[in-house]
Amino acid sequence: MWNYLKEIFSGGYSLLVGMWITLRHTFRRPVTVQYPYESLKMPARYRGHIQLVFDAATGQPKCVACMACARACPSNCISLEGHKPEGATRRVVSKYTLDFTSCSLCGLCVESCSFDALEFSKDYNLAATKKDEYVMDLMKQAQGKQEK
Numbered sequence: 798m799w800n801y802l803k804e805i806f807s808g809g810y811s812l813l814v815g816m817w818i819t820l821r822h823t824f825r826r827p828v829t830v831q832y833p834y835e836s837l838k839m840p841a842r843y844r845g846h847i848q849l850v851f852d853a854a855t856g857q858p859k860c861v862a863c864m865a866c867a868r869a870c871p872s873n874c875i876s877l878e879g880h881k882p883e884g885a886t887r888r889v890v891s892k893y894t895l896d897f898t899s900c901s902l903c904g905l906c907v908e909s910c911s912f913d914a915l916e917f918s919k920d921y922n923l924a925a926t927k928k929d930e931y932v933m934d935l936m937k938q939a940q941g942k943q944e945k
C-alpha cells in the first residue's frame with residue numbers, strides 16, 4: 798500500500814515538473830528560425846566566402862587590382878583583372894573571380910590586402926547543384942547585393 802502511494806506521488810511530481818519546464822520554455826525567445834524563409838545573423842568572426850568591399854562615397858570597389866591577394870592565395874583560387882582609366886591616379890578592378898571550390902577560408906588574401914578591399918561575407922546558405930556555381934564573379938555578386 799505504501800509503495801502504491803509512493804508511486805502515485807512520484808508520478809504526480811514528475812508530471813508537475815514536466816509541465817513547469819514546458820510552461821517556462823513557452824514564454825522564452827525561440828532559438829530556432831524558419832529556414833529557408835528566415836536566416837540567422839552570423840557572428841562578426843564568421844567566415845563565408847570572400848567578397849569585395851565597396852567605397853561608400855564613390856560606390857566603386859576599393860580594389861586597385863594590385864594582385865597581392867591572388868599571389869598570397871595558396872590555392873590559386875583568385876583571378877582578377879584591372880586597368881588604369883585615363884587621367885586616374887590608380888588602377889581599378891574590372892574582373893574578380895573566386896573559385897570557391899578550392900578556397901580553404903585561410904584568410905591570407907584578406908590579410909594581404911593593404912587597401913581593406915576584401916572581407917569575409919556572412920553568406921552561409923550557398924547550396925548549389927553544380928560545381929560551376931561556386932566559381933563566383935565577385936564584381937557581379939557585390940553589385941547584386943548593393944541593388945538589394
Ligand code: SF4
Pocket residue numbers: 859860861862863864865866867877890909910911912913914915
Ligand atoms: S590585394 Fe586588395 S587591392 Fe590588391 S587586388 Fe587584392 S583585393 Fe584588390
Ligand code: SF4
Pocket residue numbers: 847869870871872873874875899900901902903904905906907
Ligand atoms: S581565403 Fe585563403 S584559400 Fe580562400 S581565396 Fe583567400 S587566400 Fe585563397
